[in-house]
Amino acid sequence: MRQALLVAPILIPLAACAITAMLWQRPAAQRRVGLAAAVAMLLATLALLAEVIGGGMVVGQMGNWPAPFGISLVVDHLSAAMLVITGVMGLAVAIYAMGEGAEERDRAGFQPLFHALLMGVAGAFSTGDLFNLYVWFEVMLIASFGLLVLDRTREQLDGGIRYVMLNLVGTTFFLLAVGLVYGLTGTLNLADLARVAPTVENQGALAAAGMLLLIAFGAKAAVFPLFNWLPASYHTASMPVAAIFAALLTKVGVYAIIRVFTLVYAHDHALFGPVLGIVAMATMVVGVLGAAAHYDIRRILSFHIISQIGYMLVGVALMTPLAIAGSVLYVIHHIVVKANLFLVAGAVRRRGGSFALRRLGGLWLAAPLLGIGFLIPAMSLAGIPPLSGFWGKLVVIRAGLEAEAYVLAGVALAVGLLTLYSMVKIWNEAFWKAAPEALPAAPWTRAERFATFAPIVLLCGVTLTIGFWTEPFAAFSLDAAEVLLDREGYIAAVLGTPPAQLAEVAR
Numbered sequence: 003m004r005q006a007l008l009v010a011p012i013l014i015p016l017a018a019c020a021i022t023a024m025l026w027q028r029p030a031a032q033r034r035v036g037l038a039a040a041v042a043m044l045l046a047t048l049a050l051l052a053e054v055i056g057g058g059m060v061v062g063q064m065g066n067w068p069a070p071f072g073i074s075l076v077v078d079h080l081s082a083a084m085l086v087i088t089g090v091m092g093l094a095v096a097i098y099a100m101g102e103g104a105e106e107r108d109r110a111g112f113q114p115l116f117h118a119l120l121m122g123v124a125g126a127f128s129t130g131d132l133f134n135l136y137v138w139f140e141v142m143l144i145a146s147f148g149l150l151v152l153d154r155t156r157e158q159l160d161g162g163i164r165y166v167m168l169n170l171v172g173t174t175f176f177l178l179a180v181g182l183v184y185g186l187t188g189t190l191n192l193a194d195l196a197r198v199a200p201t202v203e204n205q206g207a208l209a210a211a212g213m214l215l216l217i218a219f220g221a222k223a224a225v226f227p228l229f230n231w232l233p234a235s236y237h238t239a240s241m242p243v244a245a246i247f248a249a250l251l252t253k254v255g256v257y258a259i260i261r262v263f264t265l266v267y268a269h270d271h272a273l274f275g276p277v278l279g280i281v282a283m284a285t286m287v288v289g290v291l292g293a294a295a296h297y298d299i300r301r302i303l304s305f306h307i308i309s310q311i312g313y314m315l316v317g318v319a320l321m322t323p324l325a326i327a328g329s330v331l332y333v334i335h336h337i338v339v340k341a342n343l344f345l346v347a348g349a350v351r352r353r354g355g356s357f358a359l360r361r362l363g364g365l366w367l368a369a370p371l372l373g374i375g376f377l378i379p380a381m382s383l384a385g386i387p388p389l390s391g392f393w394g395k396l397v398v399i400r401a402g403l404e405a406e407a408y409v410l411a412g413v414a415l416a417v418g419l420l421t422l423y424s425m426v427k428i429w430n431e432a433f434w435k436a437a438p439e440a441l442p443a444a445p446w447t448r449a450e451r452f453a454t455f456a457p458i459v460l461l462c463g464v465t466l467t468i469g470f471w472t473e474p475f476a477a478f479s480l481d482a483a484e485v486l487l488d489r490e491g492y493i494a495a496v497l498g499t500p501p502a503q504l505a506e507v508a509r
Contacts, residue, residue, distance in 0.1 A: 078486075094345070224307065298358055
């Protein structure tokens with residue numbers, strides 16, 4: 003049963019991708035299959051999470067090849083949480099994509115590409131092998147490029163080319179790092195790398211490979227100074243595509259940084275910790291300043307993706323249990339909130355006729371439900387208590403203060419205030435001020451209204467649940483942090499080596 007649950011998050015979207023591709027000329031049937039697959043994936047990931055909480059890490063060796071020679075799938079607390087949140091996002095966006103423009107998107111190939119993207123994300127969160135992480139990155143890149151240029155507009159093609167070119171540079175660095183790591187260690191299994199890395203004679207070369215990996219993962223996560231592809235491309239995508247991108251793509255890069263630098267390079271934290279701390283602060287500042295300077299909702303939200311990535315890197319920079327727990331909690335919160343804000347942005351454009359703030363106004367009176375749907379994730383993103391973002395930022399800043407990283411904690415606090423400014427700017431311009439011209443008539447049919455607002459309400463409910471019922475989420479994040487810092491436990495679970503033998507090998 004555990005093995006079936008382990009592969010289900012990959013096999014379900016793979017099957018959905020194949021079936022929806024065969025239903026190319028039947029968009030309605032594609033949507034039904036896609037929605038059923040999204041529900042099935044969410045249920046499978048919830049069952050896998052329950053298995054991890056109840057029975058510990060779930061490990062599988064594909065093809066019965068023993069580790070480290072075969073392909074290992076490994077799901078611990080962090081992986082399970084990321085898979086569940088992927089399932090939630092997949093379901094929310096699958097519902098939202100049944101609204102405006104659904105048939106045109108499906109005829110252009112949205113459903114197969116969407117589920118291929120979910121498969122790539124699930125594979126990246128599940129793999130226990132560095133080379134297969136590279137493979138899943140490539141799967142995501144191919145699917146995401148297809149989704150980005152789905153409407154084939156000039157703007158999308160321009161953004162898509164920038165997106166692919168900059169991401170190809172990142173994956174090239176990734177492949178170079180994989181080759182260097184294999185040449186130094188003779189293995190690419192993450193557990194085996196964690197065992198071997200401290201004993202490598204040429205630690206300088208291994209550190210150089212680590213820097214290449216940081217560049218590759220940082221490009222995927224859109225950290226400073228590797229973020230230019232994100233604001234150049236995300237605002238061109240259709241809103242369902244932008245929402246799933248905002249939720250998952252950069253978080254795969256963040257996950258890879260957390261996984262590799264708490265496991266393989268934990269022995270070299272004295273080198274990578276300060277680097278990650280500087281990158282985290284620069285990412286927070288540059289992202290929030292970019293958001294403050296723009297007056298297009300999509301661009302503001304895109305820059306805030308960059309800004310919030312900095313908070314997620316604090317845990318790896320400090321490498322304390324509380325800091326890593328804060329990063330885990332913040333990642334979970336941010337995925338929900340940021341996807342929801344892009345869904346709201348699509349509804350704002352449909353109701354108000356534009357993404358430009360100067361052309362909007364009066365939406366609070368015209369669409370109060372939409373206003374509430376914006377306020378909840380916006381205030382959570384800014385860290386207003388008692389919403390989920392407040393608790394995530396509180397833990398991150400407290401961890402910084404306890405580690406005496408006062409500059410890092412101060413930057414995180416200041417960036418939170420500037421985030422609030424950006425969210426208030428959207429509220430004042432789009433919802434509170436008088437409409438600059440008569441708003442168009444309500445554009446939604448009953449089915450489109452459901453498809454638009456059901457996922458927004460669902461994700462607002464998740465945000466409120468984390469905010470008002472924080473204790474179990476915080477406890478889970480602390481458990482995830484303990485598992486991440488327990489390198490010997492991870493190695494023993496994957497390689498089957500008793501801890502006593504591991505200690506003997508280390509000596």
